[in-house]
Amino acid sequence: MIWELDFIILTLVIFSGIAAITVKDLLSAAILFGAYSFMMCLLWAIMGAVDVAFTEATVGAGVSTVFFVAAVFHTTRNSKD
Amino acid sequence: MGVELFTDIASQYNYLGVVILMMIGLYAMIAKNNLVKKIIGMNIFQTAIILFYVSTGAKRGATIPIIQHGHNGHGHEVIHAAEYINPLPHVLMLTAIVVSVATLGVALALAIKVYHQYGTLEEDEIRGRLRE
Amino acid sequence: MRVIGLLIVIAFGSLLRYGVFFFPEWGDPASPASLHVSPHYIEEATAETAVPNLVTAVLADYRGYDTMFETTVIFAAGLACFMLLRVLQRQVPECRLYRHIPTGITLRIEKGGKLPTESGSFERIDANWVPHDLIIKTTARFITPFLQIFALYVIAHGHHSPGGGFQGGVILGAAIIMFAISYDLRRSIQRIGEQATAVLGSAGVLIYAGTGVLCMVLGADFLNYSALAGLMGVDPVMARSHSMLIVEIGVGVAVSAVMVWIYYNLSSAGRHDEGL
Amino acid sequence: MQNLSPHFPALIIIVPLIAALLISAAGWLNRRFCFPLAALGLFTSLLVSVGLLSSVLVKDVILYRLGGWPAPWGILYRIDRLNGLVLVVIFFVAFLNLIANKRTVEESFPEQLGGFYALYVLFVTGLSGMVVTGDAFNLYVLLEISSLTGYALIGIGHERAPLAGLNYLFVGTIGASLYLLGIGFLYLMTGSLNMTDIGSLLPGLYNNPVVVLAFLLCMTGLFIKMALFPLHAWLPNAYSFSPAASIGVIAPLTTKVMIYVMIRITFDVFTPEFSFKMMHLGQVMVWLSVAAIIMGSLFALAQTRLKRMLTYVIIAEVGYMVGGFWLGNRMAVTGAVLHILNDAVMTLCIFLAAGAVIYQICGDDFEDFKGLFRKMPISMAAFTVAALSLIGVPPTCGFFSKWYLISGGIAAGHYGFVVALLFSSLVNAVLFFRIIEIGYFEPFPEGGHGEHHSPPAMEIREAPAGMLVCLLLAAVSLIVLGLYTGDIVTRIIDLAIPPAI
Numbered sequence: 008m009i010w011e012l013d014f015i016i017l018t019l020v021i022f023s024g025i026a027a028i029t030v031k032d033l034l035s036a037a038i039l040f041g042a043y044s045f046m047m048c049l050l051w052a053i054m055g056a057v058d059v060a061f062t063e064a065t066v067g068a069g070v071s072t073v074f075f076v077a078a079v080f081h082t083t084r085n086s087k088d
Numbered sequence: 089m090g091v092e093l094f095t096d097i098a099s100q101y102n103y104l105g106v107v108i109l110m111m112i113g114l115y116a117m118i119a120k121n122n123l124v125k126k127i128i129g130m131n132i133f134q135t136a137i138i139l140f141y142v143s144t145g146a147k148r149g150a151t152i153p154i155i156q157h158g159h160n161g162h163g164h165e166v167i168h169a170a171e172y173i174n175p176l177p178h179v180l181m182l183t184a185i186v187v188s189v190a191t192l193g194v195a196l197a198l199a200i201k202v203y204h205q206y207g208t209l210e211e212d213e214i215r216g217r218l219r220e
Numbered sequence: 221m222r223v224i225g226l227l228i229v230i231a232f233g234s235l236l237r238y239g240v241f242f243f244p245e246w247g248d249p250a251s252p253a254s255l256h257v258s259p260h261y262i263e264e265a266t267a268e269t270a271v272p273n274l275v276t277a278v279l280a281d282y283r284g285y286d287t288m289f290e291t292t293v294i295f296a297a298g299l300a301c302f303m304l305l306r307v308l309q310r311q312v313p314e315c316r317l318y319r320h321i322p323t324g325i326t327l328r329i330e331k332g333g334k335l336p337t338e339s340g341s342f343e344r345i346d347a348n349w350v351p352h353d354l355i356i357k358t359t360a361r362f363i364t365p366f367l368q369i370f371a372l373y374v375i376a377h378g379h380h381s382p383g384g385g386f387q388g389g390v391i392l393g394a395a396i397i398m399f400a401i402s403y404d405l406r407r408s409i410q411r412i413g414e415q416a417t418a419v420l421g422s423a424g425v426l427i428y429a430g431t432g433v434l435c436m437v438l439g440a441d442f443l444n445y446s447a448l449a450g451l452m453g454v455d456p457v458m459a460r461s462h463s464m465l466i467v468e469i470g471v472g473v474a475v476s477a478v479m480v481w482i483y484y485n486l487s488s489a490g491r492h493d494e495g496l
Numbered sequence: 497m498q499n500l501s502p503h504f505p506a507l508i509i510i511v512p513l514i515a516a517l518l519i520s521a522a523g524w525l526n527r528r529f530c531f532p533l534a535a536l537g538l539f540t541s542l543l544v545s546v547g548l549l550s551s552v553l554v555k556d557v558i559l560y561r562l563g564g565w566p567a568p569w570g571i572l573y574r575i576d577r578l579n580g581l582v583l584v585v586i587f588f589v590a591f592l593n594l595i596a597n598k599r600t601v602e603e604s605f606p607e608q609l610g611g612f613y614a615l616y617v618l619f620v621t622g623l624s625g626m627v628v629t630g631d632a633f634n635l636y637v638l639l640e641i642s643s644l645t646g647y648a649l650i651g652i653g654h655e656r657a658p659l660a661g662l663n664y665l666f667v668g669t670i671g672a673s674l675y676l677l678g679i680g681f682l683y684l685m686t687g688s689l690n691m692t693d694i695g696s697l698l699p700g701l702y703n704n705p706v707v708v709l710a711f712l713l714c715m716t717g718l719f720i721k722m723a724l725f726p727l728h729a730w731l732p733n734a735y736s737f738s739p740a741a742s743i744g745v746i747a748p749l750t751t752k753v754m755i756y757v758m759i760r761i762t763f764d765v766f767t768p769e770f771s772f773k774m775m776h777l778g779q780v781m782v783w784l785s786v787a788a789i790i791m792g793s794l795f796a797l798a799q800t801r802l803k804r805m806l807t808y809v810i811i812a813e814v815g816y817m818v819g820g821f822w823l824g825n826r827m828a829v830t831g832a833v834l835h836i837l838n839d840a841v842m843t844l845c846i847f848l849a850a851g852a853v854i855y856q857i858c859g860d861d862f863e864d865f866k867g868l869f870r871k872m873p874i875s876m877a878a879f880t881v882a883a884l885s886l887i888g889v890p891p892t893c894g895f896f897s898k899w900y901l902i903s904g905g906i907a908a909g910h911y912g913f914v915v916a917l918l919f920s921s922l923v924n925a926v927l928f929f930r931i932i933e934i935g936y937f938e939p940f941p942e943g944g945h946g947e948h949h950s951p952p953a954m955e956i957r958e959a960p961a962g963m964l965v966c967l968l969l970a971a972v973s974l975i976v977l978g979l980y981t982g983d984i985v986t987r988i989i990d991l992a993i994p995p996a997i
Binding site for chain 1: 101102105108109112113115116120121122124125128129131132135138139142143145146150151152153154173177178181182185186189192193196199200203208209210
């Protein structure tokens with residue numbers, strides 16, 4: 008567990024989290040949320056939690072983003088805040 | 089006071105990351121106007137708790153919780169617990185990730201239904217339509 | 221709302237930040253979390269269950285009851301999406317688009333209109349149709365079998381390498397979802413219908429609960445796999461390893477079926493005709 | 497049946513779980529089997545829970561190892577008198593409500609019958625699992641099952657149900673995640689997940705701020721899930737727009753089971769010595785529940801629709817139980833535990849009566865109740881019995897639990913709580929007699945029932961037979977519970993409360 012790498016990935020996770028919330032277009036929010044999950048999966052892998060990383064990669068980055076895009080597809084893309 | 093504070097932050101920054109992520113998620117759920125943004129905030133809140141659990145199980149200098157030496161002959165060397173990372177939080181967090189996806193699916197289904205009824209995902213517009 | 225949100229966040233954040241001061245050192249091997257229960261898992265798991273991957277051992281055996289309810293949570297989510305979104309009366313969509321394959325001309329049929337009968341070579345496409353993309357279709361068709369084999373590998377190989385029922389099940393579901401996205405939802409529903417996904421979802425969880433009931437019938441506690449040793453003709457430790465594989469297969473079946481079921485309902489908002 | 501009794505603790509969860517899975521499969525294969533399977537599953541679990549309660553009365557505590565592993569490593573079921581009693585109440589309420597609402601479900605969800613009954617039985621499985629389990633994380637997973645199915649059962653209603661369901665989902669997920677974080681803090685400090693194991697490891701750490709924070713987090717999460725006063729905003733909308741069949745099982749059970757979980761955690765995980773003496777939280781909690789009782793009653797007075805009024809009555813009832821428990825003396829805690837039992841059956845009876853009336857007259861404004869005593873005598877009689885019990889009139893069980901709560905309040909010298917209880921009883925009296933008076937004395941309007949779409953006067957007849965039988969059973973059980981309060985308390989509740997209080 009190289010703590011410098013862990014620190015960098017953690018800051019990337021926090022930035023993509025804040026970006027996923029502040030961006031106005033919902034589709035890019037969904038994609039940013041996929042990126043957030045992927046960064047989270049890297050964080051787990053670095054911390055040695057390999058099974059959790061695998062699950063987060065498949066379930067978090069994979070299927071959640073598809074569900075988000077499917078939902079945005081049936082509602083609107085633009086949001087006020 | 090400054091140095092001791094810094095070494096404390098240096099050693100616990102992972103837990104600070106947990107607190108920051110949780111606050112991002114909580115802020116999004118309360119203050120954001122759009123329903124899908126609230127759902128994203130809910131997910132960030134749940135993954136922050138998962139980060140907390142996994143960092144409780146971390147051990148410095150330990151390898152991943154898979155026992156490798158079983159293949160070279162069946163010599164049963166003694167397994168020292170300090171060499172392997174604590175597997176219990178990983179098991180709990182497999183459950184929590186699966187629960188967060190299940191909640192996400194139901195939340196998006198409800199959001200689609202709300203959109204078909206009120207034509208918008210913005211909380212204040214929906215409240216306006218409810219008053220008529 | 222913004223100010224209330226900020227106030228709550230700052231108050232709650234500082235409370236937690238104050239708590240972090242008193243947390244044990246991050247990552248030190250002497251923290252109580254790694255001294256009380258987990259040493260038993262690390263030291264005895266391979267002896268008691270013959271499974272090198274400790275996480276799978278704890279997931280499917282020591283705390284197997286948790287995992288059964290986890291699969292039930294996924295199944296309940298699939299059921300909830302079905303009940304919330306599914307529209308069962310056949311609605312004729314107001315306009316349907318057809319593309320003439322040789323020439324690429326698209327026909328727009330309004331409500332009630334019929335396709336000219338003698339035209340065999342028309343294929344229906346989604347209302348907001350995507351351009352005729354040969355590349356995506358062929359690569360998707362090429363990748364899908366390898367993806368499914370990898371998913372089965374992940375389910376089966378959960379004992380020795382990271383992976384197991386959940387990860388494999390989601391990858392299996394993702395292969396079908398990829399097919400549904402690259403082609404169109406109707407074609408995917410023709411191959412794997414909604415009835416198949418729903419019944420497979422409950423069958424997966426039934427496999428898990430059935431193994432538990434089988435152990436109970438054979439006299440041991442619920443989900444105590446060593447009772448199946450007689451049935452499988454192996455010693456109790458190997459019986460635990462094999463029944464963990466059965467349970468992982470049940471979880472994989474349930475999770476893949478439910479992921480596809482949720483995708484069908486979410487992507488077509490319950491009408492099951494035009495998805496992503 | 498006797499050779500199965502060692503497996504009763506596991507059977508009580510597995511029977512409804514497998515029944516739910518078979519119902520969902522039967523929903524696709526042929527729909528006639530859905531209702532019988534659900535009824536059979538819940539009835540067998542009711543019998544198993546009664547058998548379990550009787551064997552617990554003999555053997556004090558039953559332990560059941562899931563997967564055959566000893567306590568801190570595997571998951572352990574620990575059944576004593578407290579959760580044996582709550583189990584019987586859960587399955588009694590669920591079974592009665594299932595039979596009563598058979599017709600309404602067939603009318604409102606004709607094609608999705610299998611899905612609805614599977615969600616219904618999974619909801620009951622989640623609740624009963626929460627009550628039986630002895631493992632903190634297993635309780636979180638079962639909490640998620642019951643909440644998820646609860647969101648779905650509420651979201652399938654009409655008008656504003658999806659929006660109310662979504663708000664309930666957001667608030668419920670925050671509550672469940674706070675509980676999970678609290679358990680994470682405990683795991684960080686003790687390293688174990690079994691409740692009694694944590695309880696035995698904690699005494700050395702009581703003054704550690706992390707344990708205090710864990711206690712606050714767990715309690716806040718549970719207060720959100722049980723809709724205690726400042727955190728109750730999700731309940732009125734969620735409960736008043738959901739379909740009649742699902743509200744009949746959600747309203748009586750969710751808040752009561754969450755109060756049981758609070759009692760279980762304060763007794764087993766944080767021993768009473770820590771929760772009552774060290775945390776000196778009792779005063780704050782009792783004044784909070786006094787506020788809950790008063791605000792719940794006042795809001796109920798302000799409502800014009802029956803269902804919405806009943807939701808505020810539920811919020812006031814939550815205030816009774818939380819206040820009674822945090823008073824801390826034996827009398828008040830007995831009252832709180834007895835009130836869990838009585839309030840579940842009372843809420844079931846009043847919601848069944850309201851459902852029967854609304855099923856016939858398709859509207860729940862107060863003027864619709866004109867002259868209903870002549871047209872629907874039996875359901876209005878049951879409505880009156882439930883109303884008397886909520887007010888607290890002697891033969892019914894409501895009086896006895898209120899009696900214990902009031903005497904506990906006096907013994908603890910907390911007169912604010914006693915005044916709040918009396919005030920709430922008066923307000924309940926005003927609420928329900930207003931309706932009964934409209935129903936009994938106002939003449940039945942001959943020319944149709946008011947202006948909106950309700951059926952013409954001639955067609956209003958008594959509710960269907962299935963609903964009536966369950967309604968009468970619930971009303972009779974209110975009185976039977978009242979009469980047997982004496983030995984329910986002496987044989988079950990007194991021994992369930994640890995002697996430390």
